[in-house]
Amino acid sequence: MKKQALNLSTYTSKNMQFLKNSNRAAVIRALALKKASNRTELAVYLHLTRMAISNIVNELREEDFIRESESETPCFGQPSNGRPPKQLTLTDWSITSICVNIRRYSVSCMLMDINGNTDFHSSSQLPKEADNQILMDTLIAQIGDIITKASDIPIIGIGIASIGPLDIYKKYLLNPPDFRNIRDLNIGEILEAHFHLPVYLDNDMNCASLAELFFGNGISRRDLVFLGFSSGVGAGVIMNEKILHGFGGFAGEVGHISINPFGPLCPCGQHGCIELYTMGDNILKNVGVKTFDELNRILDAEDPPQFILNCIQEYLNAMYSLVVAVANSYDPDILIMGDIDSVFINRFIPELEEYMNSHMLNHGYKHIKILPSAIGNTAPLYGAGSIVFQRVFDGELALTPTV
Amino acid sequence: MKKQALNLSTYTSKNMQFLKNSNRAAVIRALALKKASNRTELAVYLHLTRMAISNIVNELREEDFIRESESETPCFGQPSNGRPPKQLTLTDWSITSICVNIRRYSVSCMLMDINGNTDFHSSSQLPKEADNQILMDTLIAQIGDIITKASDIPIIGIGIASIGPLDIYKKYLLNPPDFRNIRDLNIGEILEAHFHLPVYLDNDMNCASLAELFFGNGISRRDLVFLGFSSGVGAGVIMNEKILHGFGGFAGEVGHISINPFGPLCPCGQHGCIELYTMGDNILKNVGVKTFDELNRILDAEDPPQFILNCIQEYLNAMYSLVVAVANSYDPDILIMGDIDSVFINRFIPELEEYMNSHMLNHGYKHIKILPSAIGNTAPLYGAGSIVFQRVFDGELALTPTV
Numbered sequence: 001m002k003k004q005a006l007n008l009s010t011y012t013s014k015n016m017q018f019l020k021n022s023n024r025a026a027v028i029r030a031l032a033l034k035k036a037s038n039r040t041e042l043a044v045y046l047h048l049t050r051m052a053i054s055n056i057v058n059e060l061r062e063e064d065f066i067r068e069s070e071s072e073t074p075c076f077g078q079p080s081n082g083r084p085p086k087q088l089t090l091t092d093w094s095i096t097s098i099c100v101n102i103r104r105y106s107v108s109c110m111l112m113d114i115n116g117n118t119d120f121h122s123s124s125q126l127p128k129e130a131d132n133q134i135l136m137d138t139l140i141a142q143i144g145d146i147i148t149k150a151s152d153i154p155i156i157g158i159g160i161a162s163i164g165p166l167d168i169y170k171k172y173l174l175n176p177p178d179f180r181n182i183r184d185l186n187i188g189e190i191l192e193a194h195f196h197l198p199v200y201l202d203n204d205m206n207c208a209s210l211a212e213l214f215f216g217n218g219i220s221r222r223d224l225v226f227l228g229f230s231s232g233v234g235a236g237v238i239m240n241e242k243i244l245h246g247f248g249g250f251a252g253e254v255g256h257i258s259i260n261p262f263g264p265l266c267p268c269g270q271h272g273c274i275e276l277y278t279m280g281d282n283i284l285k286n287v288g289v290k291t292f293d294e295l296n297r298i299l300d301a302e303d304p305p306q307f308i309l310n311c312i313q314e315y316l317n318a319m320y321s322l323v324v325a326v327a328n329s330y331d332p333d334i335l336i337m338g339d340i341d342s343v344f345i346n347r348f349i350p351e352l353e354e355y356m357n358s359h360m361l362n363h364g365y366k367h368i369k370i371l372p373s374a375i376g377n378t379a380p381l382y383g384a385g386s387i388v389f390q391r392v393f394d395g396e397l398a399l400t401p402t403v
Numbered sequence: 404m405k406k407q408a409l410n411l412s413t414y415t416s417k418n419m420q421f422l423k424n425s426n427r428a429a430v431i432r433a434l435a436l437k438k439a440s441n442r443t444e445l446a447v448y449l450h451l452t453r454m455a456i457s458n459i460v461n462e463l464r465e466e467d468f469i470r471e472s473e474s475e476t477p478c479f480g481q482p483s484n485g486r487p488p489k490q491l492t493l494t495d496w497s498i499t500s501i502c503v504n505i506r507r508y509s510v511s512c513m514l515m516d517i518n519g520n521t522d523f524h525s526s527s528q529l530p531k532e533a534d535n536q537i538l539m540d541t542l543i544a545q546i547g548d549i550i551t552k553a554s555d556i557p558i559i560g561i562g563i564a565s566i567g568p569l570d571i572y573k574k575y576l577l578n579p580p581d582f583r584n585i586r587d588l589n590i591g592e593i594l595e596a597h598f599h600l601p602v603y604l605d606n607d608m609n610c611a612s613l614a615e616l617f618f619g620n621g622i623s624r625r626d627l628v629f630l631g632f633s634s635g636v637g638a639g640v641i642m643n644e645k646i647l648h649g650f651g652g653f654a655g656e657v658g659h660i661s662i663n664p665f666g667p668l669c670p671c672g673q674h675g676c677i678e679l680y681t682m683g684d685n686i687l688k689n690v691g692v693k694t695f696d697e698l699n700r701i702l703d704a705e706d707p708p709q710f711i712l713n714c715i716q717e718y719l720n721a722m723y724s725l726v727v728a729v730a731n732s733y734d735p736d737i738l739i740m741g742d743i744d745s746v747f748i749n750r751f752i753p754e755l756e757e758y759m760n761s762h763m764l765n766h767g768y769k770h771i772k773i774l775p776s777a778i779g780n781t782a783p784l785y786g787a788g789s790i791v792f793q794r795v796f797d798g799e800l801a802l803t804p805t806v
Contacts, residue, residue, distance in 0.1 A: 246734025253731035328656035331649025
């Protein structure tokens, strides 16, 4: 470079503050997502100097976002000078959000911290006559109750996991099918005005995938797909540790891949959508039983009826197509099966994994693991809090020290 | 915040330099991707102060990466003081890479700058007996020739678009089917050792999608899918202006979604893969003609044979499933159809767009546009250069001023 050394002092302190906040957020993120657990690992992971890391960590310790303790065991690969590196953890209840899950027939709320600790759980059924007003009254009562009870805990925001379709950017509930009398609801605006807290909204499958990344079987993964099966089939897709939203926030609707143009008509307007063959409700209906417990008992019996075995085979064929389509479309390193009876799905996971890994296009060069959800039906609720924490990582939400 | 103002001086100059380089890269990126065209727009787009922008722009001007000129017409929405804002453009040939496209039967090379100017084109057929050595000799000769001819132009790297499968991280060509005697080739390592330039490798569909983002019908878009149809069907997916790679770099293989479990066996091992019904080669074979020109003439004639109309209907049915699957999986704001005869595909784009927008799951809330490729068969070649420029945007490749 022929010109003189760059004049660094011309940068404004605004930009310096931006850099500092980015680095603080990056440290919180690395610890939350288990990418690092001590100063040395942070420096390596974040490509920052030890000195820079020490400054950030010391500051976050003073503000009590981070705690540091002697580790019990020496860290593999560290120079052993007799002192194992001090382990860093995020302080319980220092970064906390309110989690809301809006389901078709009920709403649930709780308080959660960035480590996944929870408290103040509540849940209400939505009455048959529920409309926008009733939903908002219910939510405001439940959220208000949490805020009252948790008066000494700093809450950074409210995260909502909801059935869709949603406008996640305008924080707007559009027109979910078969959802009481609730539609066209500016849920974010109302709650922000009422509670003076930032509100974030995302669909339940996206939230569930994030919950698995933070607290479930996706910990320390980078690219994962969560598949949810209940009254429909949808995916939450995490790529590079972030939800894949697409342009309008509607990505991941893999249940509406048609696997049979001559199959039954789907409410979406296509024929033979994969969800018709793979959603939990339809499996039970096709087999003619009411619950998965019942179906599991039948399948565990010595000689299940041939009719039921045929139904299960049809189900499996569709599941084969689905998992291969997901593998080929997104190339995750892990696929998580959720929102379905775990005993039922667990019996098929080995053969689904085997089929997927031998039939996806570039098989032989990678192995994608399939695991059941580690969190179960509450994955969207946990993920509702995680979408708030993601805003801390992005630097959109600043940390508010209380010490 | 109860504690004292943060001590900014504790940050090292290394971090300052990182910030400065990031901001320089961000300015280059914003101009290259047409996100901004003057200082005011840059400040707004990058959330930086006017002063910070001016420092960066002045520096990049001195280094001749950027040129500034009076605009001909006043900019809409700007305060009119008689002086239209000075337009910023990237200097031709100031940021330049060598582009390579490895196809099944030929290799092509050229020099390209970040504005899409090209020079020194060359192309060679791969002889039947071609093996790793012959391919590398061909590439080294062609690339060496460009470097010799372009001796006064600074070249920042070599980008390669190739048929797959590839290990894009190790820059390794794995085992592409039906590819002469070429396989298991550490193409990146060899070229880097030979030319002392950084080499980047990506698959042809990913490169094509990036070419559309930089120079084609994806300019100023954020989330786009490029679908390529020739001897197979694959997608290049751009989300948030970056290629969606997935964990192993294999994302986007939407041609291997099965739309008919009882359909013909696909070489991938599944039955009824969508590419069997939609790839260009198969359409011609099914109809029984040799070229798309011939097929176009038949379809333009007054009374095309019913058999051919049936073939076309089967093709369209599969295309309907494909575009809806893509819309539901990725939710792009634009879908680009490439690597297929443009007269042929253009006759179906209106009905494909209509079908997709009325059958994707959340229809009514968005409209996804379908357009033909603006670049044509050379899209992967152009995109090969763009993957190098992306590394400038990411800060991985530093700019090397020549003035």
